[in-house]
Amino acid sequence: MATGRTHRPATRSRGIPEATVARLPLYLRALTALSERSVPTVSSEELAAAAGVNSAKLRKDFSYLGSYGTRGVGYDVEYLVYQISRELGLTQDWPVVIVGIGNLGAALANYGGFASRGFRVAALIDADPALTGKPVAGIPVQHADELEKIIRDNGVSIGVISTPAGAAQQVCDRLVAAGVTSILNFAPTVLTVPDGVDVRKVDLSIELQILAFHEQRKAGEEAVGKGPLPQTAAGRDESADQGPDGDVPAVMPA
Amino acid sequence: MATGRTHRPATRSRGIPEATVARLPLYLRALTALSERSVPTVSSEELAAAAGVNSAKLRKDFSYLGSYGTRGVGYDVEYLVYQISRELGLTQDWPVVIVGIGNLGAALANYGGFASRGFRVAALIDADPALTGKPVAGIPVQHADELEKIIRDNGVSIGVISTPAGAAQQVCDRLVAAGVTSILNFAPTVLTVPDGVDVRKVDLSIELQILAFHEQRKAGEEAVGKGPLPQTAAGRDESADQGPDGDVPAVMPA
DNA sequence: GGTTGTGAAACGATTCACAGCT
DNA sequence: AGCTGTGAATCGTTTCACAACC
Numbered sequence: 001m002a003t004g005r006t007h008r009p010a011t012r013s014r015g016i017p018e019a020t021v022a023r024l025p026l027y028l029r030a031l032t033a034l035s036e037r038s039v040p041t042v043s044s045e046e047l048a049a050a051a052g053v054n055s056a057k058l059r060k061d062f063s064y065l066g067s068y069g070t071r072g073v074g075y076d077v078e079y080l081v082y083q084i085s086r087e088l089g090l091t092q093d094w095p096v097v098i099v100g101i102g103n104l105g106a107a108l109a110n111y112g113g114f115a116s117r118g119f120r121v122a123a124l125i126d127a128d129p130a131l132t133g134k135p136v137a138g139i140p141v142q143h144a145d146e147l148e149k150i151i152r153d154n155g156v157s158i159g160v161i162s163t164p165a166g167a168a169q170q171v172c173d174r175l176v177a178a179g180v181t182s183i184l185n186f187a188p189t190v191l192t193v194p195d196g197v198d199v200r201k202v203d204l205s206i207e208l209q210i211l212a213f214h215e216q217r218k219a220g221e222e223a224v225g226k227g228p229l230p231q232t233a234a235g236r237d238e239s240a241d242q243g244p245d246g247d248v249p250a251v252m253p254a
Numbered sequence: 255m256a257t258g259r260t261h262r263p264a265t266r267s268r269g270i271p272e273a274t275v276a277r278l279p280l281y282l283r284a285l286t287a288l289s290e291r292s293v294p295t296v297s298s299e300e301l302a303a304a305a306g307v308n309s310a311k312l313r314k315d316f317s318y319l320g321s322y323g324t325r326g327v328g329y330d331v332e333y334l335v336y337q338i339s340r341e342l343g344l345t346q347d348w349p350v351v352i353v354g355i356g357n358l359g360a361a362l363a364n365y366g367g368f369a370s371r372g373f374r375v376a377a378l379i380d381a382d383p384a385l386t387g388k389p390v391a392g393i394p395v396q397h398a399d400e401l402e403k404i405i406r407d408n409g410v411s412i413g414v415i416s417t418p419a420g421a422a423q424q425v426c427d428r429l430v431a432a433g434v435t436s437i438l439n440f441a442p443t444v445l446t447v448p449d450g451v452d453v454r455k456v457d458l459s460i461e462l463q464i465l466a467f468h469e470q471r472k473a474g475e476e477a478v479g480k481g482p483l484p485q486t487a488a489g490r491d492e493s494a495d496q497g498p499d500g501d502v503p504a505v506m507p508a
Numbered sequence: 509g510g511t512t513g514t515g516a517a518a519c520g521a522t523t524c525a526c527a528g529c530t
Numbered sequence: 531a532g533c534t535g536t537g538a539a540t541c542g543t544t545t546c547a548c549a550a551c552c
Binding site: 021022024025026028029030050051052087088089090092094096102103104106107108110111113114116117118119157158181182183184188190196198200202203204205206207208209210211212213214215216217218 | 275276278279280282283284304305306341342343344346348350356357358360361362364365367368370371372373411412435436437438442444450452454456457458459460461462463464465466467468469470471472
């Protein structure tokens with residue numbers, strides 16, 4: 001292979017590691033809380049504790065964004081909030097559609113965190129005619145037939161799929177064909193999408209299974225005889241196995 | 255992770271990498287689908303495609319479990335389903351409680367995938383007296399005052415928190431004090447737990463923010479045309495940027 | 509022939525540790 | 531004196547590529 005994987009711009013660092021990107025929302029949340037308490041500056045140590053990571057990692061993460069701190073002092077809270085928001089693209093408005101208004105879809109529509117941070121629920125879509133026109137979270141559900149029109153009229157580029165697994169790929173295809181390029185998938189299915197479309201998935205039962213694995217191991221260790229508990233000093237440890245990413249279920253629309 | 259130093263039994267490799275553990279549920283789901291279609295064997299290539307990962311990774315993952323395949327043939331579907339289930343601890347029954355029966359909690363209670371795979375919703379708990387006794391998904395909601403008793407009476411070791419952020423840490427503390435050692439947290443808050451307790455978190459708005467980051471970047475590249483690669487037709491490589499991990503096929507309970 | 513299982517190489521992320529600035 | 535920013539070391543994960551085996 002002469003060409004190889006062309007991906008490094010080589011010039012300047014627009015290359016923020018994926019692991020860092022995934023933590024930026026965490027920092028943003030901690031910073032927003034500080035901002036609301038009118039805290040003016042914060043050290044990497046304090047902010048890291050609030051976000052549940054360690055301080056070296058946080059400083060490294062921020063170093064990819066630029067030099068936004070002051071040595072000997074810390075970071076300006078407001079300024080950092082702005083910089084991270086901008087980096088994440090949250091200074092603009094993102095209209096999203098939710099397809100599949102069952103239990104989960106309704107829960108998502110009602111979820112405050114959605115609206116709070118640059119995201120706006122532009123439409124709720126379901127295939128069940130009985131739901132059409134019914135307001136959920138104050139937004140009337142529209143019929144799936146309108147999907148393409150809704151996407152285009154609202155300039156939607158992010159779609160949330162909370163349909164049953166069986167419908168997910170089909171819905172996904174239609175979203176993509178209509179112009180959606182980012183999908184958050186709650187249906188327990190592998191979605192196949194064209195190049196250039198991002199999919200993130202959230203699956204409740206996978207998270208539970210991962211927990212069960214560790215739980216089982218704990219039980220095993222305990223039984224096999226080393227101390228009932230590995231004997232730990234600290235009551236609170238920073239790295240208490242926060243999960244990487246999330247998960248949630250899919251629910252029947254009926 | 256959470257557990258203390260004690261981790262290498264020194265004997266044999268009970269050290270399955272965390273990344274592998276996180277993928278086992280994906281394989282399991284793909285295998286279950288194959289099993290339902292009565293497919294007897296499957297190659298790493300086919301199974302990897304169904305699970306949305308690449309085959310080398312899948313083989314490496316399986317190699318940590320042991321040698322369960324047959325060279326030149328592939329893997330026996332039923333046998334693998336059993337082995338992975340066992341490894342994940344799904345051959346036993348895991349009673350779970352859901353605390354916080356709002357929109358999301360109700361959606362979780364109704365989620366079929368919960369019951370389908372070794373997990374049993376032992377109780378629904380909420381602090382609102384108006385909900386007490388009201389059935390959700392056929393299970394009557396119990397009042398938060400009963401939490402400790404419920405945990406102990408049912409031998410619950412896994413708890414799901416779907417309360418508002420403000421209540422999450424307090425609920426978490428009570429769950430842990432009552433004996434819960436694995437927590438799935440849907441509240442947008444960092445939970446602090448003692449050593450030996452696993453927490454996995456699921457945060458819908460974080461997922462959206464990560465999508466927004468990539469979305470913004472796409473828009474930027476498109477508009478500015480700051481082409482790091484003036485040529486090169488395709489934008490992305492092989493993987494269409496799935497989420498934290500691959501994706502999965504459907505099991506769909508009843 | 510086909511496919512697994514696995515060392516070794518490549519890659520990416522985390523942690524260390526300290527120079528450099530306030 | 532205190533804290534950031536970052537090279538360098540370390541650790542974990544993915545990918546390669548092929549020997550072992552059916």
